[in-house]
Amino acid sequence: MEESYYTIGMAGHIDHGKTTLTKALTNVDTDRLKEEKERGISITLGYAPIHTQDGTHVSIVDVPGHERFIRQMIAGVAGIDLVVLVIAADEGVMPQTKEHIEILEFLGVEHAIIAVTKIDRVEADMLELVSLDIAENLEGTTFEKAAVFYVDSVSGKGIDQLKETIFTQVNTIQNRDRYGSFRMPIDQVFTVQGQGTIIRGTIYEGIVKQASQLTVLPSRKKVRARNIQVHNNDVIEAKAGQRTAINLTGLDREEIQRGDVLVASEHFIVTKTIDVSIRFVKAIRYTLKQRAPVKVHIGTSEVIGKIVFFDRNELTEATEEVLCQIRLDNEVVARRGDRFIIRRPTPVETIGGGWVIDPIGEKYLFGHETIEMLEKKKQGSPEDLIVDALSHEGLLSLDQLIQMTSLDKEVVTKLVESDLFISLPSNKYARKKDIEIIKDMLVTELNHYHQDFTMRIGMNKAELIQLVQANFSKQLIVFTLEQAITEDLIKKESQFIALKSFSPHLPKKWSKRMVEIIETVAGDGLSVQKWEDYFKDTPFSQKVVDELKNYLLQTGQAYPLTEDLLVDKEAFDQAVHTLRQQTEKTFDLKEAKEIWNVSRKYLIPLLELLDRLEHTKRDETKRSWL
Ligand SMILES: Nc1nc2c(ncn2[C@@H]2O[C@H](COP(=O)(O)OP(=O)(O)OP(=O)(O)O)[C@@H](O)[C@H]2O)c(=O)[nH]1
Ligand SMILES: [Mg+2]
Secondary structure, three states, X not given: OOOEEEXXXXXXXXXXXXXXXXXXXXXXXXXXXXXHHHHOOOOOOEEEEEEOXXXXXXXXXXXXXXXXXXXXXXXXXXXXXXEEEEEEOOOOOOHHHXXXXXXXXXXXXXXXXXXXXXXXXXXXXXXXXXXXXXXXXXXXXXXXXOEEEEOEOOOOEOHHHHXXXXXXXXXXXXOOOOOOOOEEEEEEEEEEOOOEEEEEEEOOEOEEEOOOEEEEEOOOEEEEEEEEXXXXXXXXXXXXXXXXXXXXXXXXXXXXXXXXXEEOOOOOOEEEEEEEEEEEOOOOOOOEEOOOEEEEEEXXXXXEEEEEOOOOOEEOOOOOOEEEEEEEEEEEEOOOOOEEEEEEOOOOEEEEEEEEEEOXXXXXXXXXXXXXXXXXXXXXXXHHHHHHHHHHHOOEEHHHHHHHHOOOHHHHHHHHOOOOEEEOOOOEEEEHHHXXXXXXXXXXXXXXXXXXXXXXXXXXXXXXXXHHHOOOOHHHHHHHHHHHHHOOOEEEEOOEEEEOOOOOOOOHHHHHHHHHHHHHHHHOOOOOOOHHHHHOOOOOOHHHHHHHHHHHHHOOOEEEEEOOEEEEHHHHHHHHHHHHHHOOOEEEHHHHHHHHOOOHHHHHHHHXXXXXXXXXXXXXXXXXXX
């Protein structure tokens, strides 16, 4: 059974019943704050899950309707797959109903269900009027054909049908990218006593796994995902589309804020100048001048910027689409295709929205040449299209690329042979940049592993692949790993992978005591004590005791005699030498016992070790040297 994850939003005017409807659907009251209870309005984003038996998981984001909290609303709906637009039967379409519709359209939300609430409060003819009002207001919008449901969230009337439709509709929506590097814009940051910093957001792309190393952008702070939760349950991993809370180690509360983006690799673009395609709201009420300051909401961040036009000096009425640039005061994380909202700073109102056609804008001259250039960027070069296709899938054959980009075979063939791409032995193509990202991730994970386990020769190959696989296909990772081995960046010893520059060693703070123990074991020769007994008077934990044993075995400094007996390599090799000198081609137990002068307890395992090391071969009661 394939599990699928979606995030849907509740939107609509203040008091129209979003929180009550969320509760009717999920049984969760998302107005948890004291202030929310007292004032009877939502202030922060609320989250509640519903799911079906067959593995469809829907996370509902309940947003505040009050116009003062539009910022929260935008952050909340920024990652949603579908919206439930809530309109109260007794009020009909109101200002924030319209503003929310505009915002949702600008953000590219394509799927909607209309929920008319409070039907218990109106007569049938009033309901008819409201239906007309809704139809009129939705005309010409993306949500024109959205299904309309009539509910009473207090008595529960109509709720089951609505819930059923939510599930059937989300199942027609394509799941978000599970491949592609992990990216999660942060919309909440808080601390929990004894646990440190916790952040929340909806995963845009990729997967995050427990213990993964992550980067906070734009600050580039390195953090680790200590613990991951989805709707208050601990999970090992969370996937694109899931509402996720992550407990981070490695930074303080003050070092991270809403609007920052958590990513798995540093290859995301952090930028202050973006080339964009913008649409403006129909009823733009004032003149937007060249370089006018605007508030830009992108992902969950809100940044002040200036609009730079190349084909006009001011905008007085809404036109179809304007290609222009936004210069931001602060850095944001952006990718081609990302949606954003622009609002007027004072008085605050939504004036438009659009998408990023190039996250790395430069200074251009005013005039039609720049517009033509931006137009080309908007269409996307063949290279952009291939990059887009690969960023969704990671690894594609020539046929798949042609199919996904609708480009000519010659164009695709020529491009994939360029040095931006690489062909794998499986006849599939990947981006060179992805390989670099994976390589970085491998090195980062190994570095971390070596720090945590200085005494181990390396990380288990399967475990390492598993950690990185969250974001890329296994085939691509294995390929990159092999490439890194050829390049002498990484080495492999049986199933263990390590950085070339690393060699296992005793941790500094313990090395003196450990060397003493190793020397004692060597001094005991063949008559060693139980491994654990050497640690009786040490402060070492069982874990450290095991690690040291593993270290001596992996580095070949000792041999395993039994489960709990280790014998020093040199001592044993010396004993083998003596035994060989003092025996003929074959020898028996008695001879060995006398020469080695060991008790029966050791004798059998020692001789078995001889066999295992292929010094000897056992033949009934005798052994012969090989
Ligand atoms: N009778 C009736 N009352 C409802 C219904 N839905 C909501 N209400 C009431 O309407 C009021 C506002 O409901 P909320 O769910 O808080 O509205 P909201 O849209 O979440 O409000 P904000 O989050 O502040 O924008 C509450 O008193 C609810 O009990 C309904 O279907 N029938
Ligand atoms: Mg509410």
